[in-house]
Amino acid sequence: MSAMSAKERDAALAAGALAFMLDDWVHERFELPAPDVLDLGREEPEAAARMLRQKWALGEKPVKNMLHLLEAKGVRVFSLVEETRTIDAFSLWRKRKPYVFLNTMKSAERSRFDAAHELGHLILHQHGAPQGREAEEHADRFASAFLMPPADVKAIMPRVHSLHQIVVGKKRWGVSVGALNRQLHRVGAATDWQYRTFAIQISEHGYRTTEPNGLPPEKSVIWQKVLAALWQERTTKNQIAEALSIPPFEIENLVFGLASMTTLDGGATTGGKSRADLRLVGKPDNA
Numbered sequence: 001m002s003a004m005s006a007k008e009r010d011a012a013l014a015a016g017a018l019a020f021m022l023d024d025w026v027h028e029r030f031e032l033p034a035p036d037v038l039d040l041g042r043e044e045p046e047a048a049a050r051m052l053r054q055k056w057a058l059g060e061k062p063v064k065n066m067l068h069l070l071e072a073k074g075v076r077v078f079s080l081v082e083e084t085r086t087i088d089a090f091s092l093w094r095k096r097k098p099y100v101f102l103n104t105m106k107s108a109e110r111s112r113f114d115a116a117h118e119l120g121h122l123i124l125h126q127h128g129a130p131q132g133r134e135a136e137e138h139a140d141r142f143a144s145a146f147l148m149p150p151a152d153v154k155a156i157m158p159r160v161h162s163l164h165q166i167v168v169g170k171k172r173w174g175v176s177v178g179a180l181n182r183q184l185h186r187v188g189a190a191t192d193w194q195y196r197t198f199a200i201q202i203s204e205h206g207y208r209t210t211e212p213n214g215l216p217p218e219k220s221v222i223w224q225k226v227l228a229a230l231w232q233e234r235t236t237k238n239q240i241a242e243a244l245s246i247p248p249f250e251i252e253n254l255v256f257g258l259a260s261m262t263t264l265d266g267g268a269t270t271g272g273k274s275r276a277d278l279r280l281v282g283k284p285d286n287a
Contacts, residue, residue: 022078022240046145048123093126113175120140147174148180219259
């Protein structure tokens with residue numbers, strides 16, 4: 001946070017405030033999944049990742065869709081607005097509900113890691129400690145262990161000898177070549193020399209900015225279902241904005257990149273499958 005400009009900080013805080021308003025409005029009309037996120041602040045990041053995987057019955061298998069998983073476990077996910085695009089992501093708790101804000105302009109692999117990183121903050125740092133670089137390191141270690149379980153990585157890639165192996169192998173876990181290179185080093189599948197060599201090669205190939213064999217971006221199922229249900233009621237984006245006393249483009253900012261806003265303007269939606277359940281509870285009396 002210390003590296004953020006005042007403009008970026010204010011934009012992030014404003015995005016959070018508007019997201020809370022939209023989330024409260026939606027919560028009055030829909031029964032969303034209840035939060036199922038543990039408090040594991042006393043655990044080491046790798047142990048916390050393993051315990052949460054056990055809680056969510058994930059075993060050692062890769063997470064197919066990180067966004068769908070967060071939504072299914074009651075995490076409220078929003079996209080960052082244009083003024084905060086330089087921010088990777090951030091998360092917080094409000095009224096015992098977890099929130100995650102994602103930069104949807106990044107590659108799918110990096111966005112998945114950001115989502116897991118913020119999940120790490122939510123379960124490791126609910127009580128505010130540690131902070132700064134230590135907290136970020138803990139969240140990174142959690143994300144690596146959660147997306148790339150050490151036992152699975154060692155079973156699939158016990159030794160690595162070339163960057164090509166990493167480029168091919170990253171598809172299994174849906175992560176960047178850089179993230180997999182770091183995890184291979186952590187679990188002992190790559191030596192210090194190999195790790196540094198691969199890091200140099202990743203930079204030389206431009207893989208820090210352009211991901212090889214990139215994955216398609218993950219989309220929200222919750223927001224697709226909410227928007228489709230609202231359209232069935234002939235509730236438009238402008239009507240929501242009027243009810244919240246905010247400009248319509250602010251709603252687009254919060255959902256842009258997660259779901260198609262055309263749903264609220266008369267278009268069709270293509271929501272996928274998800275374990276996240278959604279039930280319409282009816283309009284409140286003051287709607």
